Amino acid sequence: MAKELMGYQGLASAFRNKVESGAWQIAEAIPSEASLAKEYGVAVGTIRQAIAQLADDGVLVKRHGKSTVVSSGLDGQSMLRFFRYQLDGQEQLSPQAKVLDLKEGALDKEMARLTGWSCKSLLKIHRLRMIDGKPLLYETIYLPLPKFKKLASYKPKDFEDLFYPMYAKTCGVAVIKAKDQVRFELMKKPDAKALAMKEGHPAVRVNRIAFDLTGKPVEFRSSVGDAMAFQYSAEVN
Structure with missing residues (x-):
């Protein structure tokens, strides 16, 4: 359980770095959960946990039935x-x-x-x-x-x-x-x-x-x- 927890937190940090470096651009879709799981050698569920954490932080936006995108931010209202x-x-x-x-x-x-x-x-x-x-x-x-x-x-x-x-x-x-x-x-x-x-x-x-x-x-x-x-x-x- 602890290993799995550390796994998704480490992935969340790696994904955040991709956003900060510009590898994942604002308002653009990130790679699919399946491709990320293959790239990092982890279960799709672990990828989903990492994405969910960044969505809670406002860094990513999960769109129902569609791809996850990098947040373009608040609307200013x-x-x-x-x-x-x-x-x-x-x-x-x-x-x-x-x-x-x-x-x-x-x-x-x-x-x-x-x-x-x-x-x-x-x-x-x-x-x-x-x-x-x-x-x-x-x-x-x-x-x-x-x-x-x-x-x-x-x-x-x-x-x-x-x-x-x-x-x-x-x-x-x-x-x-x-x-x-x-x-x-x-x-x-x-x-x-x-x-x-x-x-x-x-x-x-x-x-x-x-x-x-x-x-x-x-x-x-x-x-x-x-x-x-x-x-x-x-x-x-």
Whole structure:
């Protein structure tokens, strides 16, 4: 039993290395369970255990009746779970995104402390999320360079509404998990101006660190919105 357990854990590590090295590409199918069992000289059941572990970790995606693929990551909508977006009694809506500006800058000590990054420079992006032209969230996004160098040449209009799928498609970076920290504050002047609100209005700030397939932080995002639109729900069993 212990030998079998070590076997699938060792395979899971080997498969993770294939993803990290690029041998298994984002959104592409991995070899079949039968071929992997033959390659590694183990039972198909052991291969399935290794794949299941990586699926639980968000590295692989098992598709019922189809092949298993390398995860392309989150879709980027999860930040919106903290806010209610409704107009005229309609159901909750998905906002659009508008990049205001982007620029390169040096990595400062505070950002290095928060993320553990050791790069010399960053790409800093300001964007709004809106519904029907009304600003709802003001975001400041930090990306390490040169990992995201392809985006540094983009114009604001070139960015897609959902950033995480864009990261995977353009830069080969799949965001598979994120950690959010929520706090309440009074609206600062730059945030109030961007959101067309009054300085000092109750605000909620969500600071997020996003992680790639290797478990390394690849994005820091600070999002500010109206505290009166904030919502939180949880199920406790």
